[in-house]
Amino acid sequence: MPKRHTIIYPGSFDPPTNGHLDLIERAAALFDEVIVAVLIHDRKNPLFTVDERLDMLRTATSELQNVQVECFEGLLVDFARRKDARLILRGIRAVSDYEYELQMALMNRKLSPSLETVFMLPAEAYSYLSSRLVKEVWGLGGDIHELVPAVVEQRLDQKRKKT
Ligand code: PNS
Numbered sequence: 818m819p820k821r822h823t824i825i826y827p828g829s830f831d832p833p834t835n836g837h838l839d840l841i842e843r844a845a846a847l848f849d850e851v852i853v854a855v856l857i858h859d860r861k862n863p864l865f866t867v868d869e870r871l872d873m874l875r876t877a878t879s880e881l882q883n884v885q886v887e888c889f890e891g892l893l894v895d896f897a898r899r900k901d902a903r904l905i906l907r908g909i910r911a912v913s914d915y916e917y918e919l920q921m922a923l924m925n926r927k928l929s930p931s932l933e934t935v936f937m938l939p940a941e942a943y944s945y946l947s948s949r950l951v952k953e954v955w956g957l958g959g960d961i962h963e964l965v966p967a968v969v970e971q972r973l974d975q976k977r978k979k980t
Contacts, residue, residue, distance in 0.1 A: 820846060821849040821850065822848045822849050822850070822903075823848065823849060823850040823851075823852060823900060823901065823902040823903075823904065824840060824844055824848045824850070824851055824852070824902065824904040824905070824906045824935065825851075825852045825854050825893070825896065825897050825900060825902050825904065825905050825906065826840065826844060826851060826852070826853045826854065826905075826906040826907075826920075827854040827855075827856060827889070827893050827896075827905065827907075828853075828854075828855070828856065829855070829856055829858065829861065829863070829871050829948065830853070830855050830873075830874060830875060830948065831861070831863040831864055831865055831948050831952075832864065832865055832870065832948055832951065832952075832965060832969045832972070832973070833870065833873055833874050833877060833948075833965070833966060834943070834946050834947070834948055834951055834964055834965050834967055834969075835943055835946065835964055835965060836908065836910070836939045836943035836944075836946040836947075837908075837941075837962070837968065838877055839939045839940050839943055840906070840908045840937055841853060841878055841881065841884060842881065842940050844906050844937065845881045845883050845884050845938055846942065848883075848904070849883060850883050850884075850885070851881075851883060851884045851885070851906070852885050852886075852887055852900055852902065853874055853878065853884060853885070853886045853887070854883075854887055854888065854889050854893070854896060855867055855870050855871055855874065855886070855887070855888040855889070855891065856888070856889060856890075857888050857890045857895075859872055864952055864976070865972070867888050869893070869972065871886055871887075871888060873966070873968050873969050873972060874886040875971070876966075876968040877966040877968055879968075892928065892929045893905065893925060894925055894929035894932055895931065897932055898929065902933055903932055903933060904932075904933055904934075904935055904937065905922075905925060905932060905933070905934045906934075906935050906936075906937060907921070907922070907934055907935075907936055907937075908936070908937055908938070909936045909937075909938060910938075910939060910941050910943070910944045910945070910946070910947075911944060911945075918934075921934075922934035922936075946964055951964050951965055955973050955977075958976060961973065
């Protein structure tokens with residue numbers, strides 16, 4: 818039987834953006850299985866809880882049969898080992914992303930030499946988009962309709978009504 822290729826797409830996803838979704842769709846078309854992995858990371862003071870992020874990602878990817886959404890704690894390489902995956906997916910939007918991504922990829926390779934990091938480019942239209950900017954624009958009352966999946970826009974609306 819040919820080998821199945823599972824790729825892990827790790828991140829904070831606070832919140833997921835259309836850029837994340839674009840990359841997930843591209844990966845789903847290329848690999849047998851895509852595991853979107855949300856880091857459980859208490860120090861970052863996130864806007865959304867891990868459960869909320871899992872829920873938004875699951876809703877936004879519900880049409881993609883080979884995409885699973887999970888969370889992980891600790892080292893990414895250990896999570897990849899538990900999932901029997903040898904590929905990590907990261908998006909690169911601009912040259913400014915490269916240094917941080919290079920460091921992470923090389924550190925992960927040091928920790929687990931058989932793990933490969935695959936870099937993919939999101940659609941050009943999303944090359945300026947980040948979760949941080951979405952939160953900033955939303956926080957200041959700007960329109961984020963074209964920047965995030967519908968479910969994320971709904972959750973942001975709900976959050977605004979609660980505050
Ligand atoms: O969306 P982000 O915040 O850029 O994602 C960063 C993430 C989650 C990929 C990275 O922080 C990570 O893998 N954290 C897990 C801890 C770990 O393995 N650290 C060593 C790798 S450099």
